[in-house]
Amino acid sequence: MMRAEDVLAVLDLLDRAGVEVWLDGGWGVDALLGEQTRPHEDLDIVVRAESLAHHGRTMGDHGFRPLRTEHRLVLVDDAGRKVDVHTVDLGATRTDERGVRVHGPGGLPCPVGSLNGSGRVRGRRVGCVTPEYQIASHTGYALGEDDERDVLALHHRFGVPLAARVRAWHEEEGWGVLDAANLREDVWAHFSAVAGEDYVEPAVGQAVTFSVEESAREGYRRRAVTVWPEGAEREGAATDGAAPSPATSR
The missing domain is CATH 2.40.50.140 (Nucleic acid-binding proteins)
Structure with missing residues (x-):
């Protein structure tokens, strides 16, 4: 389970390492809302593709190890804190099949502007994906x-x-x-x-x-x-x- 203090601890260590991240998933929603509305099993974050190796070393130095990497990178430590890592390539953009400008080609095809969200975790301002992108992401599955x-x-x-x-x-x-x-x-x-x-x-x-x-x-x-x-x-x-x-x- 990822508590608010766990989220802030992960953000602190990445901030000290100079790794920019954006909150996504359940904690990203609650950050946008400015309050925790439910328990969260993990923390979803978006990391620049060019920072992924540095991010991995930083997390590894603090006890996080890969849990599975077939489709996405999930890290976990001995305390059971789980971080789901997504990458985004901000160095280039392309137009997808809907005619929408998205970041890429490496990483998530996030639409341009979708990382402009801002929220709070226990009063601390954090970067996160926008409400529009959150809602658009909640489709196409059960x-x-x-x-x-x-x-x-x-x-x-x-x-x-x-x-x-x-x-x-x-x-x-x-x-x-x-x-x-x-x-x-x-x-x-x-x-x-x-x-x-x-x-x-x-x-x-x-x-x-x-x-x-x-x-x-x-x-x-x-x-x-x-x-x-x-x-x-x-x-x-x-x-x-x-x-x-x-x-x-x-």
């Missing part, structure tokens, strides 16, 4: 309860829209269902929530982003407060750090 809780906390705190596709739309009844990429359940939507200067009936399969609240409707636990069809402008929406792109169903 989300657990903690994942969904993190997504909703960031969504409500920072106003980051969630991604979905229209699963069903009942034109004659004026409501439909969104297949949310970042949540575990579908979301109910009323025609009055659809944004845009001119109302256009949502089409099944259409990509949308939306805001959500807890409100039971037609057997669904949540309803969309506002739905932005693909291409519709969102007033006041965040633009930095990899806003989630619409996704297919999970």
Whole structure:
């Protein structure tokens, strides 16, 4: 288990070694929120690719050893403190298949701007990935309860829209269902929530982003407060750090 004091201890030793890091994962979410919301089994950090060797030596000098390295580097010490290490290549950028500028080619394909987040762990300011990138990262796999809780906390705190596709739309009844990429359940939507200067009936399969609240409707636990069809402008929406792109169903 990684406690807040363990997080700060790891950050201290890396800071003394001159290794720049950004918090990701569960601790990255809680840093953005400014408080610890749940226990964390490990600490996810992002390290520059060119600093990885120096980072490894520094961690090794302080008792951390590799746990597994087949797909990613995980370090653990005798106290059971676990650090999940991701790399990013800030020396170059490229355009991915979605047309998004990302760092690379070595390391995580983090969108440009996604490392601009700032948070706090026990009052100490720390660098972390942005709320937009956190939410975009919570898709494409079977989300657990903690994942969904993190997504909703960031969504409500920072106003980051969630991604979905229209699963069903009942034109004659004026409501439909969104297949949310970042949540575990579908979301109910009323025609009055659809944004845009001119109302256009949502089409099944259409990509949308939306805001959500807890409100039971037609057997669904949540309803969309506002739905932005693909291409519709969102007033006041965040633009930095990899806003989630619409996704297919999970």
